[in-house]
Amino acid sequence: MMKIRQLHAAYGRIEALHGVDLDVGEGEVVCLVGRNGVGKTSTMRAIVQELIQVTKGTVEFDGASVVGVPSHDIIKRGIGYVPEDRRAFASLTVAENLRVVRKGAGNGQWTVDGVYALFPHLAEGRKRLAGVLSGGEQQMLSIARSLLTNPRLLLLDEPNEGLAPKIIDEIIAAILKLKQERVSMLVSEQSLRTIRACGDRVVVIDRGASVFHGTAAEFLGNPEIARQYLMVSGH
Amino acid sequence: MAAQLLNGLTEGMMLFLIASGLTLIFGITRIVNFAHGSLYMLGAFLAYHLMPMLGGSTVASFASAVLLSAILVGLLGLVFEVLILRRIYGADDLLQLIITLALVLILRDVVKAIWGANDISVPMPASLSGALQIGGTFLPLFQIVAFAVGLVVITLMVSIMRFTRAGVLLRAATDDRGMVALLGINQAWIFSSVFAVGCFLAGLAGALAAPFGNVNYLLDTNIIVMAFVVVVIGGLGSLSGALIAALSVGMVKGLGVIYFPRLSTVLIFLIMAAVLVIRSLGRGAISK
Numbered sequence: 001m002m003k004i005r006q007l008h009a010a011y012g013r014i015e016a017l018h019g020v021d022l023d024v025g026e027g028e029v030v031c032l033v034g035r036n037g038v039g040k041t042s043t044m045r046a047i048v049q050e051l052i053q054v055t056k057g058t059v060e061f062d063g064a065s066v067v068g069v070p071s072h073d074i075i076k077r078g079i080g081y082v083p084e085d086r087r088a089f090a091s092l093t094v095a096e097n098l099r100v101v102r103k104g105a106g107n108g109q110w111t112v113d114g115v116y117a118l119f120p121h122l123a124e125g126r127k128r129l130a131g132v133l134s135g136g137e138q139q140m141l142s143i144a145r146s147l148l149t150n151p152r153l154l155l156l157d158e159p160n161e162g163l164a165p166k167i168i169d170e171i172i173a174a175i176l177k178l179k180q181e182r183v184s185m186l187v188s189e190q191s192l193r194t195i196r197a198c199g200d201r202v203v204v205i206d207r208g209a210s211v212f213h214g215t216a217a218e219f220l221g222n223p224e225i226a227r228q229y230l231m232v233s234g235h
Numbered sequence: 236m237a238a239q240l241l242n243g244l245t246e247g248m249m250l251f252l253i254a255s256g257l258t259l260i261f262g263i264t265r266i267v268n269f270a271h272g273s274l275y276m277l278g279a280f281l282a283y284h285l286m287p288m289l290g291g292s293t294v295a296s297f298a299s300a301v302l303l304s305a306i307l308v309g310l311l312g313l314v315f316e317v318l319i320l321r322r323i324y325g326a327d328d329l330l331q332l333i334i335t336l337a338l339v340l341i342l343r344d345v346v347k348a349i350w351g352a353n354d355i356s357v358p359m360p361a362s363l364s365g366a367l368q369i370g371g372t373f374l375p376l377f378q379i380v381a382f383a384v385g386l387v388v389i390t391l392m393v394s395i396m397r398f399t400r401a402g403v404l405l406r407a408a409t410d411d412r413g414m415v416a417l418l419g420i421n422q423a424w425i426f427s428s429v430f431a432v433g434c435f436l437a438g439l440a441g442a443l444a445a446p447f448g449n450v451n452y453l454l455d456t457n458i459i460v461m462a463f464v465v466v467v468i469g470g471l472g473s474l475s476g477a478l479i480a481a482l483s484v485g486m487v488k489g490l491g492v493i494y495f496p497r498l499s500t501v502l503i504f505l506i507m508a509a510v511l512v513i514r515s516l517g518r519g520a521i522s523k
Contacts, residue, residue, distance in 0.1 A: 048417060075419035083417070089410040092403065099400055100407045101418050149419045 008056035009046040016042040019209040032188040034205035040188040080151025086142040090131030101148040108150025115144035136167030243489020248385030251481035252440035254465035256433030262409040262472030270338035272459025278441025279450045297360040305439035312434025357445035
């Protein structure tokens with residue numbers, strides 16, 4: 001479904017990615033792991049052409065290159081993007097945030113009622129301003145909003161970062177549900193929560209390049225890799 | 236006193252119409268449109284030109300001349316955005332400034348070439364040139380009507396911003412326009428329509444306010460300075476801020492004429508300076 005080869009990308013003259021290979025297959029959950037600042041967010045941004053310029057390499061989605069395609073067209077082709085900092089429209093209510101997406105975008109099955117069912121939390125607070133929501137609620141809103149574009153591939157950049165354990169459980173449950181609905185996902189994280197819960201494959205990034213590719217089982221069965229590239233002993 | 240109050244309110248309302256377009260355009264496209272005053276001026280000249288063609292000084296011909304002028308100015312804005320501005324959104328701010336400044340000079344020469352350099356005056360519709368007696372004071376009817384038109388425009392704007400998807404999109408784009416694109420929406424048409432609507436408002440204000448005073452080719456710079464003052468006091472990109480600021484500036488000008496005639500203009504700039512200082516103090520406090 002998505003195939004990335006030898007991706008190089010830069011912010012202005014500063015190169016942030018120097019060779020990322022990555023595949024996401026139909027219905028697959030691929031986890032992108034690595035320490036802070038090694039290029040997880042840059043990889044996600046390079047896919048949707050946000051803030052970063054691809055300088056070399058290829059990014060193909062459904063067999064067609066998306067390099068140089070305007071962001072809004074990439075989204076229309078079926079890639080959803082939930083940025084690390086969530087970027088909820090702070091001065092809009094929850095309901096208005098969802099209204100930004102064109103109704104029936106992408107001809108998929110996701111509707112406003114559908115995303116409220118996925119995140120009952122949001123439905124309760126639909127009239128609240130997104131700016132006053134908790135981090136977890138903003139994360140749910142950002143995922144819900146992106147789902148309304150009916151993506152076949154969803155990019156989730158550190159969806160669990162900075163959230164309370166109880167909220168993380170809810171996000172993970174939502175990711176599991178999406179997996180059952182056959183939404184392909186690329187999820188970046190620094191912990192191993194998503195890998196344990198529903199990861200199919202793992203790609204490790206270090207200093208702007210992919211350094212490990214394997215199944216979730218291979219990754220979890222080899223704590224040496226996690227120790228070397230994550231410096232966390234699997235919490 | 237009541238007459239001065241109405242004076243100030245009407246002037247404030249006209250300022251709001253022009254400043255709202257300016258602030259809307261800045262909030263979404265980040266373009267500081269120096270030509271906004273020129274579009275206001277163009278609206279006044281167009282109304283002057285169109286009124287006789289549409290039947291002279293009746294209310295109907297004035298109303299249609301105002302509306303038509305506003306639409307023409309809006310269309311000009313649209314063409315300018317699509318042909319020129321669209322190419323330079325990513326460019327240096329200075330380049331954008333130079334291009335809108337170029338439009339100021341071009342429009343000024345165009346206006347001089349078509350209508351000459353002398354003052355012209357746009358007649359009030361005959362049936363609105365009287366006064367309304369309320370209590371012991373006579374209030375000019377045309378001012379009341381112009382103020383009411385402003386109120387109608389505000390009501391329309393507020394309803395569109397609050398209740399339609401277009402309004403939701405505009406507010407979202409003001410918050411974070413990059414994210415709007417990342418939800419599959421092409422920003423190009425948002426930018427174009429915002430620019431056209433902003434220019435429409437400038438043209439509307441120019442045409443509607445034309446009968447209040449003499450119209451000449453210097454109107455552009457006179458009005459743009461006041462419009463920027465309003466936008467700065469109200470906060471760049473904020474519509475409600477622009478409304479409060481415009482009415483306050485109008486009132487200070489209207490009432491200042493009675494109490495401190497020599498200071499009324501200076502006072503407005505003092506208010507702006509005070510607002511800027513206070514705002515920067517607030518920002519400093521937050522970053523600490």
